[in-house]
Amino acid sequence: METRNSNARAAGLCMPSSHQVVRSRHVIFTFQMLPGLAVLIGVILVAGPFVATIVRSVVAGPADSVSLQNFTGLLSDQRFRAAVVNTLITGTGATILSCVFALGLAWIVARTDAPGRKWFDTLNVVPFFLSPYVGAMSWIGLAAPNEGLLNHAVSLYLSGPDDFFNIYSLWGVTWVLSLFYTPYVYLFVIGPMRHMDPALEDAARVHGAGFWLTIRHVTAPLMMPALLSGALIVFVTSSGLFDVPLALAAPRGIHTIPTQVFSLVQYPSDYGKAAAVGVFVMAITVIFSMLQRSYMRRRNFATVSGKGYRPRIVRLGRWRIAALAFELFYIASGVVLPMVALVLVSISRLWTGWPDLTQFTLSNYDEILFHNDLARRAIINSLVIAVIGATIGVVLSFLQSYYLHRGKSRLRPLLDAVLSLPLGIPGIILGLGILILLIRTPLYATLWIMLLAYVARFFPFAMRSISAMLLSISPDLEESARACGASWLQTMTAVLLPLMKPALVAAWLMLFVVFIRELGSTILLYAQGTETISVAMITLGERDFALVATLAVVQALMLGTAFLLSRWTQSSLVEN
Amino acid sequence: MANIGVTTSDSTRQKGSATPFVRVTAIRKSFGSVPALQGVDFDVPLGSTVSLLGPSGCGKTTMLRSIAGLETPNAGRISIGDSVVFDSERKINLPSESRQIGMVFQSYAVWPHMTVGQNVGFPLKIRRIPAREIESRVRDVLSLVGLDGYGERPSTNLSGGQQQRVALARAIVHEPRLVLFDEPLSNLDAKLREQMRTELKLLQDRLGFTAIYVTHDQEEALALSDTVIVMNHGRVEAMASPRELFTNPRTPFVANFVGFDNLHEGEIEWVGPPGDLSSNATECTEHPVGVSVGGLSLRSFWRGDVPPRLGMPVTLAFRSERVRIRPAGDRNVSDTNQYEGVVEACVYLGKYLDCVIATESLRVHALGPGDSAIEPGDRVTISIGPEECIIFDRSNT
Numbered sequence: 001m002e003t004r005n006s007n008a009r010a011a012g013l014c015m016p017s018s019h020q021v022v023r024s025r026h027v028i029f030t031f032q033m034l035p036g037l038a039v040l041i042g043v044i045l046v047a048g049p050f051v052a053t054i055v056r057s058v059v060a061g062p063a064d065s066v067s068l069q070n071f072t073g074l075l076s077d078q079r080f081r082a083a084v085v086n087t088l089i090t091g092t093g094a095t096i097l098s099c100v101f102a103l104g105l106a107w108i109v110a111r112t113d114a115p116g117r118k119w120f121d122t123l124n125v126v127p128f129f130l131s132p133y134v135g136a137m138s139w140i141g142l143a144a145p146n147e148g149l150l151n152h153a154v155s156l157y158l159s160g161p162d163d164f165f166n167i168y169s170l171w172g173v174t175w176v177l178s179l180f181y182t183p184y185v186y187l188f189v190i191g192p193m194r195h196m197d198p199a200l201e202d203a204a205r206v207h208g209a210g211f212w213l214t215i216r217h218v219t220a221p222l223m224m225p226a227l228l229s230g231a232l233i234v235f236v237t238s239s240g241l242f243d244v245p246l247a248l249a250a251p252r253g254i255h256t257i258p259t260q261v262f263s264l265v266q267y268p269s270d271y272g273k274a275a276a277v278g279v280f281v282m283a284i285t286v287i288f289s290m291l292q293r294s295y296m297r298r299r300n301f302a303t304v305s306g307k308g309y310r311p312r313i314v315r316l317g318r319w320r321i322a323a324l325a326f327e328l329f330y331i332a333s334g335v336v337l338p339m340v341a342l343v344l345v346s347i348s349r350l351w352t353g354w355p356d357l358t359q360f361t362l363s364n365y366d367e368i369l370f371h372n373d374l375a376r377r378a379i380i381n382s383l384v385i386a387v388i389g390a391t392i393g394v395v396l397s398f399l400q401s402y403y404l405h406r407g408k409s410r411l412r413p414l415l416d417a418v419l420s421l422p423l424g425i426p427g428i429i430l431g432l433g434i435l436i437l438l439i440r441t442p443l444y445a446t447l448w449i450m451l452l453a454y455v456a457r458f459f460p461f462a463m464r465s466i467s468a469m470l471l472s473i474s475p476d477l478e479e480s481a482r483a484c485g486a487s488w489l490q491t492m493t494a495v496l497l498p499l500m501k502p503a504l505v506a507a508w509l510m511l512f513v514v515f516i517r518e519l520g521s522t523i524l525l526y527a528q529g530t531e532t533i534s535v536a537m538i539t540l541g542e543r544d545f546a547l548v549a550t551l552a553v554v555q556a557l558m559l560g561t562a563f564l565l566s567r568w569t570q571s572s573l574v575e576n
Numbered sequence: 577m578a579n580i581g582v583t584t585s586d587s588t589r590q591k592g593s594a595t596p597f598v599r600v601t602a603i604r605k606s607f608g609s610v611p612a613l614q615g616v617d618f619d620v621p622l623g624s625t626v627s628l629l630g631p632s633g634c635g636k637t638t639m640l641r642s643i644a645g646l647e648t649p650n651a652g653r654i655s656i657g658d659s660v661v662f663d664s665e666r667k668i669n670l671p672s673e674s675r676q677i678g679m680v681f682q683s684y685a686v687w688p689h690m691t692v693g694q695n696v697g698f699p700l701k702i703r704r705i706p707a708r709e710i711e712s713r714v715r716d717v718l719s720l721v722g723l724d725g726y727g728e729r730p731s732t733n734l735s736g737g738q739q740q741r742v743a744l745a746r747a748i749v750h751e752p753r754l755v756l757f758d759e760p761l762s763n764l765d766a767k768l769r770e771q772m773r774t775e776l777k778l779l780q781d782r783l784g785f786t787a788i789y790v791t792h793d794q795e796e797a798l799a800l801s802d803t804v805i806v807m808n809h810g811r812v813e814a815m816a817s818p819r820e821l822f823t824n825p826r827t828p829f830v831a832n833f834v835g836f837d838n839l840h841e842g843e844i845e846w847v848g849p850p851g852d853l854s855s856n857a858t859e860c861t862e863h864p865v866g867v868s869v870g871g872l873s874l875r876s877f878w879r880g881d882v883p884p885r886l887g888m889p890v891t892l893a894f895r896s897e898r899v900r901i902r903p904a905g906d907r908n909v910s911d912t913n914q915y916e917g918v919v920e921a922c923v924y925l926g927k928y929l930d931c932v933i934a935t936e937s938l939r940v941h942a943l944g945p946g947d948s949a950i951e952p953g954d955r956v957t958i959s960i961g962p963e964e965c966i967i968f969d970r971s972n973t
Contacts, residue, residue: 197685203681207678207699209673213702221687221689222688
């Protein structure tokens with residue numbers, strides 16, 4: 001057996017004899033099934049919660065009979081209609097505002113001579129790594145009526161009212177969502193902004209269009225596909241986000257669709273009605289993603305070509321100060337002020353809205369890290385789920401990407417569409433689906449169900465970035481390995497995986513970050529003993545804001561570490 | 577658009593007239609500490625075509641972009657017609673859009689979000705021409721560049737040649753006085769390049785616009801222009817008509833660039849009396865001279881400005897296609913400069929056979945006819961006519 005193995009290995013790389021061809025063909029067959037298997041798992045992960053939700057939504061009444069009663073009940077429900085309106089307000093507001101922020105920031109970084117552009121390029125995506133829930137918590141510290149830092153500053157220095165800012169409002173929700181979703185749009189538009197062929201704009205200038213006309217007729221239309229993709233993601237995800245409205249709007253009795261679903265599942269729970277909301281949201285998501293697909297098909301022009309274009313830099317002159325101020329305003333609102341507020345709250349014995357040097361203490365950290373069982377359990381749970389989940393997610397999405405971009409199945413466009421669906425489905429809706437699907441199985445109330453929800457909700461994100469890398473690698477490289485006699489598995493391990501390493505590491509870190517902070521998909525699934533950090537923050541929030549702030553700082557540190565790692569690996573991997 | 581075919585005769589007559597239309601004076605430009613243009617001067621007469629020729633990095637594209645207003649030089653002056661568009665001393669720097677020019681980019685820069693018609697009509701739309709007139713002028717210019725009926729097509733999925741035509745149509749639709757070309761043919765395949773070159777030439781003769789044309793391809797420059805400017809290291813190395821440039825380059829760099837691929841350093845061995853060996857030697861005095869190149873002695877003619885001296889260091893240049901190859905021992909009594917050598921390498925190019933031949937002390941590039949049966953290792957006799965060689969004074973460098 002051993003000689004046969006080494007023979008096969010030797011033969012695998014050059015001239016296989018007929019005997020080994022048969023043998024290796026058998027091996028290829030099994031390993032080559034992996035991508036297809038991963039796609040199958042993905043489809044089940046997506047379809048399972050979908051189907052379960054739809055089935056549950058048409059079951060109503062004490063006799064569990066099939067009817068549309070849940071839907072009709074929903075339509076006449078005043079609270080549901082208010083939640084829809086509130087969701088539209090915050091979602092649309094956050095989308096518009098984050099597009100404005102992102103376009104401005106990306107343009108300043110990519111196309112102007114504003115000072116500190118290199119630094120801002122990194123800083124602008126930092127809010128992406130912080131959790132929106134942490135952001136909401138910190139903005140409570142900053143702008144809660146009477147006790148927020150900013151409100152205190154307003155009343156202290158401008159003698160204004162100390163409830164000048166009220167974060168507990170739809171405006172507060174919109175503001176926090178905008179700040180933390182800006183990096184999504186930013187990451188979409190910075191690429192085209194940076195790599196657009198400058199001759200496209202030069203051509204407009206030369207043929208008579210001034211600065212503004214060039215932007216209107218050439219730059220803006222060319223940016224539109226990227227901007228719309230980013231805007232769509234922000235609209236769908238920010239509307240579906242559970243944590244921010246929970247922290248900022250629910251305390252004032254203002255509800256959005258996700259918090260509405262949450263309260264429907266609380267005692268006395270109405271799963272049928274909750275499932276009906278789920279079907280409603282899923283339908284909207286499917287329609288949106290179909291619209292987006294058809295729009296992108298019509299505008300599949302590539303402004304980003306492989307060439308290393310150097311964009312034309314606009315000299316701002318005295319506007320440089322304005323650009324700098326805009327950048328600083330965003331970084332202050334999205335990173336610096338929230339962190340300052342959280343740290344101040346976490347080291348204060350008693351938070352009164354203004355730092356008091358005599359009251360500083362580390363007792364909150366001592367409590368969170370060494371004494372509070374809930375917090376300690378939550379930290380461990382989060383780390384375990386994040387590490388295992390990210391690993392599973394990366395393996396799964398690599399294999400899926402391979403199937404979709406290297407495979408030959410005619411179903412690929414359809415499968416791609418199905419596997420992309422969770423991109424738009426709110427975490428709490430997917431969590432609801434998984435809850436309905438698995439509530440009667442032994443998985444319920446274990447860490448496994450949480451893991452399942454995380455992977456199901458977020459593997460498409462990893463698949464996106466891995467696919468992008470896979471598409472940029474010419475299949476010739478793999479085919480030449482095969483032509484040399486390497487088996488499929490050898491080709492994977494010797495050629496494709498090493499080439500894909502930067503994307504795989506980046507995807508792993510992204511999933512890790514998302515899993516550490518995610519709340520929506522697990523808020524309906526956790527049980528005593530399986531709390532995560534984000535869940536613990538909510539539970540603690542009912543008692544002690546200082547402890548929440550402390551836990552938030554701990555979470556932010558974990559996310560910050562992941563961010564630094566991602567920057568560091570990106571540079572070191574690219575250099576290799 | 578009615579006058580598009582009519583302006584021809586007038587402007588062709590003006591070709592080469594003394595009035596410079598574009599005037600570039602002492603232009604300097606550096607990127608950081610890297611100098612790109614180190615004092616460039618030239619004039620472009622109205623209605624003529626001037627090529628900026630040179631290897632990549634010589635500054636030709638930077639020069640063109642400075643004329644277009646897409647780069648701002650550090651110093652100098654540029655005028656187009658009677659308007660000064662750039663003057664570092666008077667702090668004049670007209671933006672691109674006010675310079676009233678047309679330009680064809682290397683990447684074509686056809687806007688992917690517009691149809692062919694919208695692309696071509698853009699300069700007119702910006703100038704607030706009524707939509708109806710835009711439509712008819714776009715139709716005319718599209719048929720002029722051979723794209724009849726393409727107006728409604730999306731501009732994505734056009735072939736390279738078609739994109740090139742769209743870019744060209746867009747550059748001339750508003751009848752600019754000056755059209756700039758930035759290596760417009762370099763992205764096309766060889767066959768299409770030749771075809772487009774001819775079409776471009778015809779179009780230019782018909783419309784009579786003044787053109788500045790950047791290229792690194794000497795054939796293109798020779799084919800398209802009235803005057804060729806050879807640039808090197810941000811300076812004008814030579815400025816001449818294509819024929820003059822091709823037959824009588826003034827520097828070894830230019831010689832090499834226009835196909836004198838054998839360049840050998842040597843020194844003057846003997847100087848004969850000036851005489852009129854060629855029948856029409858009038859004001860130009862030609863000395864027969866002998867040049868020793870690595871021990872070999874070559875006979876040629878001195879055409880330099882200063883009289884030749886014995887021992888003067890020189891560079892001798894000749895074209896490989898002017899080297900005659902014959903079997904060893906087959907000497908022609910009337911030929912001078914005959915040497916024996918061994919064929920080191922041969923590359924078959926169909927029409928030609930590109931050989932490297934080693935004589936006692938020289939390695940010579942020679943082009944033989946494609947059907948000659950020469951093989952590496954063969955002994956051959958090569959000869960180079962004295963009039964095929966150019967000698968450059970090397971004493972100043």
